[in-house]
Every structure is written in C-alpha cells, then in structure tokens.
Amino acid sequence: MAVTDKSVLYQHGTLSLLVPGLFEGTMTIGELLQHGNSGIGTVQDFNGEMVILDGHAYQVVETGEVHELTAEQSVPFATVHFDDPKVTTHETKLTKADVEQKLLTDYPYKNVFYAVKIRGIFSHMLTRVVQKQEKPYPNLTESTKTQPKFKQENVEGTLIGYYAPELFQGVAVAGYHVHFLSNDHSIGGHVLDYTLAEGDVSIQPFASLQQHFPLEDPAFLKEDFNYAGMSTSINKAEK
Incomplete structure (x- = not known):
C-alpha cells in the first residue's frame, strides 16, 4: 500500500546493498513514485544519479545528459x-558547509532523518555521476573509482536530498547525501560542492522511516554482507 503520510520517509533497498554490487533494479519507477514525489537514488545497473522533483524522476548519466525515467524502468536503491x-x-x-552547519544549528533534528531542498541560483556547483556497470557487477569501491565530474557557475536549479544520523550509516549515508538538477538540465548528479548565491532553503523532518526490502531478489537474500568494511566503502564512494 502506498504511503501518503508526509511525516514518513520511504526507502527502497538500503545503501549497504550497493557495497557488494547489488545493482539489479528491484522496484519500478512507477511503484516508487506512489510513495513520494521528491527524492534521490540510482538506476538499474548503477547507471547514473537519480533526482526526483515534483513527481518526475530524472536520470543523470555519465555523459552529463539528463533523461526522464519511464514508469517501467527500475531502481536498486532510492529514497523518496x-x-x-x-x-x-x-x-x-552560503557555502555547502555553511548550509549543512546552519541546518544542524538552527533546528533540533540532528537525531532524525530530514529532507533538504534548495531552489535557487548557485554561483558554483560541482557534481559527479557514477558510470553504468555491466554484469557480473563489481563492488561499490571498484565501480566508483572513475566518476565523471561536472562543474558550472551561476546555475539555477534544485538541490534535493537527506540528512541521516550516524546511527543509520549503511541504511543510508550518515550525514548529508544530496543531488542536484539544473532547471535547464545542463548539469546534475551527486553533489560534491556548491555555493548558494541566493535561494530558498527548506527542511522537512520525518517522524518515521519506512524501509522496504527487495524480498523477491535472490541475490539480496543470499548475500553475506561484510559489515566490518561497509562504512569505509560507503564513505569512499558517497562522500
């Protein structure tokens, strides 16, 4: 049943399943959008960065091109x-560091998940995009060794993503994990750095996390996760 409660954060898969290279899509975009109209994630075959805005899912691929995803396409991991x-x-x-510290200082949400959204003009934006992987999939560390980076100055667009408490490292990225899409679709992806020239900064805390597992995926069910090295792998790939 679809979640409509705006105090609920919905997540399909966990970030930890990407660590051993479980990149098979296990939920369609159509089903995912029943649970939220905003969010981030990745796409089948770890093919690029996903940005969901206003009920539309966009895929930023390694060339920098942006495509709107169809309802039939699928994701291994997404949060909405x-x-x-x-x-x-x-x-x-405000710099990236300014924004992140300001949100933690001004609001009492350091121990809960919250969404961050910034719509505005960025005097500096730096993103990266993961490259499509082929089967048999490599692990997360191998697949993220080469990641094209994109830089643009004075770009207008939307930053969207989440803050997660340290306790939830592995379920998500502890700290901030945000993606960007420019209004003209000229740049997007996982955000490495930015400076906000002017814009609206929004925060939305969540009372609940609904975690959905890919129960029909035999690879996920059989995987023996190496929890000892998981946090290191995630930090290398995602931050």
Missing part, C-alpha cells in the same frame, strides 16, 4: 518523500 517543508528560509551567499 512527499514534499511538505516544515520551514523555508531565503538565504544568500
């Missing part, structure tokens, strides 16, 4: 919510 910010403030001249 129904956009309903608790607070929105207009900010100017």
Whole structure:
C-alpha cells in the first residue's frame, strides 16, 4: 500500500546493498513514485544519479545528459518523500558547509532523518555521476573509482536530498547525501560542492522511516554482507 503520510520517509533497498554490487533494479519507477514525489537514488545497473522533483524522476548519466525515467524502468536503491517543508528560509551567499552547519544549528533534528531542498541560483556547483556497470557487477569501491565530474557557475536549479544520523550509516549515508538538477538540465548528479548565491532553503523532518526490502531478489537474500568494511566503502564512494 502506498504511503501518503508526509511525516514518513520511504526507502527502497538500503545503501549497504550497493557495497557488494547489488545493482539489479528491484522496484519500478512507477511503484516508487506512489510513495513520494521528491527524492534521490540510482538506476538499474548503477547507471547514473537519480533526482526526483515534483513527481518526475530524472536520470543523470555519465555523459552529463539528463533523461526522464519511464514508469517501467527500475531502481536498486532510492529514497523518496512527499514534499511538505516544515520551514523555508531565503538565504544568500552560503557555502555547502555553511548550509549543512546552519541546518544542524538552527533546528533540533540532528537525531532524525530530514529532507533538504534548495531552489535557487548557485554561483558554483560541482557534481559527479557514477558510470553504468555491466554484469557480473563489481563492488561499490571498484565501480566508483572513475566518476565523471561536472562543474558550472551561476546555475539555477534544485538541490534535493537527506540528512541521516550516524546511527543509520549503511541504511543510508550518515550525514548529508544530496543531488542536484539544473532547471535547464545542463548539469546534475551527486553533489560534491556548491555555493548558494541566493535561494530558498527548506527542511522537512520525518517522524518515521519506512524501509522496504527487495524480498523477491535472490541475490539480496543470499548475500553475506561484510559489515566490518561497509562504512569505509560507503564513505569512499558517497562522500
């Protein structure tokens, strides 16, 4: 049954399943969008970075091109919510570090999941995009050794993503994990760095996390996860 509660964060798969290279799509975009109209993730075959805005799912591929995903395409891992910010403030001249610290300082949400959304003009934006993988899939560390990077100045667009408490490393990325898509689709992907020239910064905390597992995926069910090295692998690939 689809979740419509705006206080619920919905996640299909876990970030940890990407570590050994479980990149097979196990939920369709059509089904995923029943659980949220905003979010981030990756696509079948670990093929690029996904950005979900206003009920539309976009795939940024290694060439930098942006495609809208169809309902039939699938994802191994994604996190979504129904956009309903608790607070929105207009900010100017903030770096990535400024924004991240400001949200933790100004709001009492360091121990819960919350969504971050910034719509505005970025004087500097740096992203990267994972490359499509072929079967048999390599692990996360191998598959992220080469990641094309994209840089643009004075670009207008939307940053979307999440903060997760340290306790949930493996379920998600502990700390901030955000993606970007410009209004003209000229740049997007996993955000490495940015400077906000001017824009609206929104925060949406969640009372619940609904974790959905790929129960029909035999590879996931049979995998013996190496938890000892998992956090290191995630930090190398995602931060």
